[in-house]
Amino acid sequence: MTAGRPGGRTAAVVMGLALLAPAVGPSGRLAAQDSQFGIRGLGTPGKWESVRSRSAGGAFAPFDAFSPLLDASLADVRRMSASVTSGTSWRTLDAGGAGASLRGTRFPALVIGGPLAGRVVIGGGFTTYLDRTFGIITHDTVDLRGTPQPITDEVSSDGAVTDLRLAAAVRLRPWLAVGAGFHLLTGSSRIIATRRFADTAYRTSSARDEVAYEGSGGSVSALLDLTRDLRIAGWLRSDTKLRADVNGRTAAESDLPLSYGAGAMWRVGGRAVVAGSVAWHSWAGAGPNAHDTFNWSFGTELGPVGSPLRLGIRGGQLAFGVGQTPTEVGYSAGLGRQFSGGRGRLDIGVERLQRKGTGLTERVWTFLLGLTVRP
Amino acid sequence: MTRRWAWLFLLGAAACTEQATSPGVCPNFCPGGSIQVHDTIFTAIIERDSSFRGYAARSQGEGLAAADLPVVQSRPFFVLSTMITRLAPKSGDTTTVPISVDSARLRLSIVRRAKEATNLTLRLYLLPLTADSTSDFASLDPFFSAAAVDSVNVSDLLARPAIGDTATVRIWGDSIRTDSAGHILQIARSDSTLVVYFSLDTTQAPFSVPDSGRVAFGVRVTADSLASIRLGANESVTNGPVMRWFYHYTDRDSAMTVKADSALRAPRFDSFVFDPPNPPLDDTTLVVGGAPSARSLLRVAMPAFLHDSFDVVRATVILVPVAAVQAAPSDSFTILVRPVLTDLGAKSPLSPATEAFGRVVVHPGSSDTLRFELTDMVRSWAIDTTFATAFFLGQIPEAASFTEIRFYSSRVSAFRPALHVTYVKRFPFGEP
Numbered sequence: 053m054t055a056g057r058p059g060g061r062t063a064a065v066v067m068g069l070a071l072l073a074p075a076v077g078p079s080g081r082l083a084a085q086d087s088q089f090g091i092r093g094l095g096t097p098g099k100w101e102s103v104r105s106r107s108a109g110g111a112f113a114p115f116d117a118f119s120p121l122l123d124a125s126l127a128d129v130r131r132m133s134a135s136v137t138s139g140t141s142w143r144t145l146d147a148g149g150a151g152a153s154l155r156g157t158r159f160p161a162l163v164i165g166g167p168l169a170g171r172v173v174i175g176g177g178f179t180t181y182l183d184r185t186f187g188i189i190t191h192d193t194v195d196l197r198g199t200p201q202p203i204t205d206e207v208s209s210d211g212a213v214t215d216l217r218l219a220a221a222v223r224l225r226p227w228l229a230v231g232a233g234f235h236l237l238t239g240s241s242r243i244i245a246t247r248r249f250a251d252t253a254y255r256t257s258s259a260r261d262e263v264a265y266e267g268s269g270g271s272v273s274a275l276l277d278l279t280r281d282l283r284i285a286g287w288l289r290s291d292t293k294l295r296a297d298v299n300g301r302t303a304a305e306s307d308l309p310l311s312y313g314a315g316a317m318w319r320v321g322g323r324a325v326v327a328g329s330v331a332w333h334s335w336a337g338a339g340p341n342a343h344d345t346f347n348w349s350f351g352t353e354l355g356p357v358g359s360p361l362r363l364g365i366r367g368g369q370l371a372f373g374v375g376q377t378p379t380e381v382g383y384s385a386g387l388g389r390q391f392s393g394g395r396g397r398l399d400i401g402v403e404r405l406q407r408k409g410t411g412l413t414e415r416v417w418t419f420l421l422g423l424t425v426r427p
Numbered sequence: 428m429t430r431r432w433a434w435l436f437l438l439g440a441a442a443c444t445e446q447a448t449s450p451g452v453c454p455n456f457c458p459g460g461s462i463q464v465h466d467t468i469f470t471a472i473i474e475r476d477s478s479f480r481g482y483a484a485r486s487q488g489e490g491l492a493a494a495d496l497p498v499v500q501s502r503p504f505f506v507l508s509t510m511i512t513r514l515a516p517k518s519g520d521t522t523t524v525p526i527s528v529d530s531a532r533l534r535l536s537i538v539r540r541a542k543e544a545t546n547l548t549l550r551l552y553l554l555p556l557t558a559d560s561t562s563d564f565a566s567l568d569p570f571f572s573a574a575a576v577d578s579v580n581v582s583d584l585l586a587r588p589a590i591g592d593t594a595t596v597r598i599w600g601d602s603i604r605t606d607s608a609g610h611i612l613q614i615a616r617s618d619s620t621l622v623v624y625f626s627l628d629t630t631q632a633p634f635s636v637p638d639s640g641r642v643a644f645g646v647r648v649t650a651d652s653l654a655s656i657r658l659g660a661n662e663s664v665t666n667g668p669v670m671r672w673f674y675h676y677t678d679r680d681s682a683m684t685v686k687a688d689s690a691l692r693a694p695r696f697d698s699f700v701f702d703p704p705n706p707p708l709d710d711t712t713l714v715v716g717g718a719p720s721a722r723s724l725l726r727v728a729m730p731a732f733l734h735d736s737f738d739v740v741r742a743t744v745i746l747v748p749v750a751a752v753q754a755a756p757s758d759s760f761t762i763l764v765r766p767v768l769t770d771l772g773a774k775s776p777l778s779p780a781t782e783a784f785g786r787v788v789v790h791p792g793s794s795d796t797l798r799f800e801l802t803d804m805v806r807s808w809a810i811d812t813t814f815a816t817a818f819f820l821g822q823i824p825e826a827a828s829f830t831e832i833r834f835y836s837s838r839v840s841a842f843r844p845a846l847h848v849t850y851v852k853r854f855p856f857g858e859p
Binding site for chain 2: 089091155156188190194197208209243247254257261298
């Protein structure tokens, strides 16, 4: 008891910091990981994964209560708990010889959950649904007043569509848990479009506005323990249209996908867990450059529960991109460490992604940092 | 544990920097919308334009035009202020003694000249004290036809070597050029102004006690060609004519000491007359310049769409001159465009917002179309619809020269003023 009190305080402080971190961060930083492929589409879909899941390629996301993918997994939360995810990415672009190096820090997910009454657990939080942060600079020459004028255009967008989730899960049987969730899609992006002229007789033209996004969705899911060591998961999610409003006027309305997926997790002895998952998203109706996607992942967690080593691999397709459907392959690894007698857990991970599409290859290193606390 | 993992937080904090902008690979990896620029010449939106004369009289300009050109003759003149005729030798004395003027030195500043002019000569004439704002070229011409009281060849002085010995610099403050007649020429360090000093005796600058020492002078300029200069006027503060009277008086003390002193006098009135005078205003032209000065008011009927969805990046007013300005090349002048605060016609108050001003230099002899860049002014009109969409054209400096320019007004449809606007369409926000 005496030893536990300081640990409890530490966990409470850490949780406070964890909750505060996204709040005090610059607005519009609740995005996941941007990609140039999302510029011609609605954005870059987020990864609904905690650091633990993402370090294992995303394979554990269906089974991880702090990955905002499945609602049913909340049923395993025994006490009020919270988890926050942050990621810093370094991204290099190669577009036919033209390259660039970009970086950004994001807080892509926050999950809070706890028992409500009996076997019912509720949870919620936010995660990035579509990232809308990018900046583009182009140089050109236009004919003005009979004279060629060099110009520089810069279009920058800062923001995201955020998925605010309210979910509930219940363990109906010891081997069956089900869950459902309501998703409010909201957010905005500040867009600034600037044209500069080399000739100072022409003034720089800069227009800025804020696009507000709105949509909603629902999800259902189930976890089924086939044996003591084998668990399978299935989920289904349907989102409505995404409305983009500018100054109260609807500028665009886009269909959002029906998504579904499944996963399996196998506990191999006491010191190893392997998992795999697949997911489908019907993004093709979202616009002219949208594609249906299929993604898979496989990962493992090795070592003791208090300090495991995680490895994972993932692959699949990206939702947006001109021409052929862009593909993505990723490798990840990470470590976890419990502290304060299991009241808190710190997860770190590193992920290497390579995205390929018509005319563009992206390579991304991402450092992940996650904190889960149970005050 | 805290120390062990603290580096992670530090790393995270250090990485909290953003670089999201990259060169665009368009169109595949650029936003769907693009920034579109358009260019239109509005030929009929400048309307209800008018000219008005009389904003500044010839005597109110900061310069005095002197010219002897085939197309125009211009002659400055000035009347010096009253001079003391008696003084109290000592402070506190109640009795005064008369002064006796020995000589005078007149300073004239040539603030603009044609550097190519040769044998540029200034001639000084005595004028009646009645010379004033009602005087015209004809009324003063007889006095300019009389013998000059003095003359100086400025070109010759300029060609002489500068004298810069210690004594000279101590007295004059800088090196000087001088001739055998005692004329002094200095070149101002701050600009190219030439300061000419005339040494005058009492026959050249008569000191009349009944007139309280007032005296009037007129100036003519001649040269082999390009005889057109501008003298600084009293209104220029620093470059106006100045007379230094040298006098002596007798202190009626026990020794009856004779003491010498001097006093400066600036003009009480200065102006210039020229022939031929500026033609009267008419409906078909917009006039800017001349003396008394003329300004033109142009009103713009801004198209509604420029207020709403467009960003003006360049706006140019196009004016077609009726004819080239007749003057020497050195008589170029600036036309300043100023927006009005509110449109009250000829007496509209002018905006002090210098960033909205436009200006263009008018070169005599050229009849090219003039273009005034008024981008900031038109942008302000587009942003704030409460602004009066009108502006004045005025000469800089005003009423300092006989030069004026005439443009076709909106009543001449073929050459009416136009507004050339380059604008950017509103970016299609919200579209993927």
